[in-house]
Amino acid sequence: MGRWGTVGDGVIGVDVGATRLRVGYFSRDGRLLSRAEARTPSEGGRNSVAKVVAELIESLAAEEDFTAIGIGTIGPLDIYTGRVVGTPNAGIRSFDLKELLEERFGVSVYVVNDATAAVWGEFKGGVGVGKLNVVYVTLSTGVGAGAVVDGNLLIGKSGNAVEAGHIVINYRGAVCGCGGIGHWEAYAGGASIPKLARAIALEEGWDNETAKRAIRGEVDAPEIFRLWRLGDPFASRVINEVTEATAAGLASVINVFDPEVVAVGGSVALKNRDFLRKVVEAVPKYALLDAPPIVEASFGDDAVLYGAAWVAIDPPPTLLRYYLRKA
Ligand SMILES: [Zn+2]
Incomplete structure (x- = not known):
């Protein structure tokens, strides 16, 4: 039984911005149930950003509350490793997002670019529902x-x-x-x-x-x-x-x-x-x-957060193709 008194089948959505980290705990039908934010660390090692994300997740939900984590991040990205590589806008230019979170929470972590997450959110839960080209x-x-x-x-x-x-x-x-x-x-x-x-x-x-x-x-x-x-x-x-x-x-x-x-x-x-x-x-x-x-x-300032949640709820088959290729 999860913290919310139901079987824990929610998901976590994460928006990694140049200055802010936003984390949301979502129901499986894409409703934002609770949220937390912090500044994006401007210095530290390659796991510094993921560590702050992990703390925010722990402040919102217990491990048994969620089945997957979706992340929309500033780029450029290495899709296979979920690593941000040489971003011009954040203090830490290269950092990992996938590995530490998968180890810490034992769930699948899907990492895509921020606007890529946002369009998936529109397609699955916003103005693009029922359409094929968004x-x-x-x-x-x-x-x-x-x-x-x-x-x-x-x-x-x-x-x-x-x-x-x-x-x-x-x-x-x-x-x-x-x-x-x-x-x-x-x-x-x-x-x-x-x-x-x-x-x-x-x-x-x-x-x-x-x-x-x-x-x-x-x-x-x-x-x-x-x-x-x-x-x-x-x-x-x-x-x-x-x-x-x-x-x-x-x-x-x-x-x-x-x-x-x-x-x-x-x-x-x-x-x-x-x-x-x-x-x-x-x-x-x-x-x-x-x-x-x-x-x-559809989701105003939270477009990436909702999109990231939808990536976790319903992982895009094209993304899974990359993960299979790596494995
Ligand atoms: Zn340019």
């Missing part, structure tokens, strides 16, 4: 995506398929945080928008107060969205650029995957619904076919 896009500090095609979760040879934020939308364009040229994320990631604003201000010779502040590096993305809403002409110029870039990126993803629905999450989208509406209006300009419904993601 895309999830996150517009946040960076831009990411996951895809279910013909009912299959796309994984990729190392677990890093559908890195849509690094689609090239302008091959003579801005340098992305990853070092590549003209990537979607360089024009639409929350971390990139201030750099984009600075470049526009300098290249086009803007000299209003907002542009001057942008040149001095004094405006962040939320501030640019706020000034855009107030009618500031320079902020409007920047948000127009972000809108076109995001519409081009979304249309490219739609052109490649032919989805029945696109779910959009991430803080830049969820906190700026007026911006998202502008983006959706601009997508047809860049899309080959009629664009499918582009809707808000």
Whole structure:
């Protein structure tokens, strides 16, 4: 008998972010029953992140309460070992997630990329239920995506398929945080928008107060969205650029995957619904076919957490294929 007074057939979902670790205890039908959070450790060895995750799990559930652990993590990932390898965003650049947790809890641990987890959550328990082709896009500090095609979760040879934020939308364009040229994320990631604003201000010779502040590096993305809403002409110029870039990126993803629905999450989208509406209006300009419904993601800020839980509830056959190949 588990702590919740029932046979322990729940699952654990884990969201490993660059700054936060979130753990949820879920019922088998995908309901979040309890949750815990901690900061992602910024220093330590290869098991430091997994140790904090283990403590959070133990704070929520006893071993007999759950049958599997699903993890959605920042990448890049080694799909076979469940190891994050050389992530640019977290303090500890390479760390293990699978081995220690499997040994500690004696259950299967499934590790996928964060947006890959999120699209599985939409497919099994969100806007993608009953559909075979679903895309999830996150517009946040960076831009990411996951895809279910013909009912299959796309994984990729190392677990890093559908890195849509690094689609090239302008091959003579801005340098992305990853070092590549003209990537979607360089024009639409929350971390990139201030750099984009600075470049526009300098290249086009803007000299209003907002542009001057942008040149001095004094405006962040939320501030640019706020000034855009107030009618500031320079902020409007920047948000127009972000809108076109995001519409081009979304249309490219739609052109490649032919989805029945696109779910959009991430803080830049969820906190700026007026911006998202502008983006959706601009997508047809860049899309080959009629664009499918582009809707808000089902689980808000918890998209990865729910998705990770669904990976544990109903492990994607394409992921299991990789684990079998290793064995
Ligand atoms: Zn890039």
